[in-house]
Amino acid sequence: MKLTLRIWRQASTDSEGAFADYELDEVTPEFSLLEALDKLNDDLVARGRDPIVFDSDCREGICGSCGIAVDGVPHGPKPNTPSCRQHLRSFQDGQTVVLEPFRARSYPVVRDLAVDRSGLDRIITAGGFVSVDAGTAADADAHQFAHQRAEWALDMAACIGCGACVAACPNASVSLFTGAKLLHLATVPTTGQERARRAADMVEASEKEFGPCSVYGECVAVCPAGIPLTAIAGVNRERLRSVRRGRNRDD
Numbered sequence: 001m002k003l004t005l006r007i008w009r010q011a012s013t014d015s016e017g018a019f020a021d022y023e024l025d026e027v028t029p030e031f032s033l034l035e036a037l038d039k040l041n042d043d044l045v046a047r048g049r050d051p052i053v054f055d056s057d058c059r060e061g062i063c064g065s066c067g068i069a070v071d072g073v074p075h076g077p078k079p080n081t082p083s084c085r086q087h088l089r090s091f092q093d094g095q096t097v098v099l100e101p102f103r104a105r106s107y108p109v110v111r112d113l114a115v116d117r118s119g120l121d122r123i124i125t126a127g128g129f130v131s132v133d134a135g136t137a138a139d140a141d142a143h144q145f146a147h148q149r150a151e152w153a154l155d156m157a158a159c160i161g162c163g164a165c166v167a168a169c170p171n172a173s174v175s176l177f178t179g180a181k182l183l184h185l186a187t188v189p190t191t192g193q194e195r196a197r198r199a200a201d202m203v204e205a206s207e208k209e210f211g212p213c214s215v216y217g218e219c220v221a222v223c224p225a226g227i228p229l230t231a232i233a234g235v236n237r238e239r240l241r242s243v244r245r246g247r248n249r250d251d
């Protein structure tokens with residue numbers, strides 16, 4: 001199949017960017033989007049031109065490193081699927097496909113399709129580690145709590161931290177990400193120490209660099225981990241809890 005890739009090229013954060021068209025042939029529907037970019041880069045390098053910069057690592061939908069907006073949709077046309085798991089079978093032969101970096105005020109372009117998502121790391125850093133001495137790890141069976149609660153925590157832990165939720169949100173809100181990162185630890189008794197302090201600090205860090213949540217729900221439509229909108233309700237609940245009980249209460 002043949003495709004025209006219309007790709008955002010930008011040399012650095014401070015330089016002007018623009019779209020450039022590249023013809024891609026001899027690809028098949030089985031190619032992943034990133035494999036198509038690899039092929040294009042091989043051709044560009046062979047002709048002595050600058051390759052297209054984009055982020056990736058595992059290419060298995062696990063690490064959250066990849067992040068390209070395809071025809072305006074963070075990650076691409078297949079819902080709830082990261083960029084590395086998008087395939088050319090989603091496109092028609094001869095189609096023009098527009099590839100851009102994730103667009104959000106809090107994601108400055110580093111180069112071409114790569115953006116700086118370190119604002120997400122700063123939220124995790126604000127939550128920090130738990131400073132109380134928790135002793136040695138107890139036998140898992142010794143902590144009895146409802147299976148549903150454990151499942152909920154594992155569902156939240158599925159967040160891969162790609163930040164597509166921010167790029168999809170008209171407000172560039174990070175609430176879905178913050179909710180997942182807060183709740184996967186806060187809601188089980190074995191990891192709930194300093195729960196109020198973590199909630200207060202992580203919400204504050206979220207609000208510093210990212211927009212407010214207006215519950216548009218665009219974030220859940222693109223989230224590769226299927227984090228539900230209830231994670232955002234969890235952010236508000238944890239924040240309220242920390243205000244009412246005080247940030248230093250652990251119970």
Ligand code: FES
Binds near residue numbers: 058
């Ligand atoms: S490269 Fe790891 S999730 Fe896409």
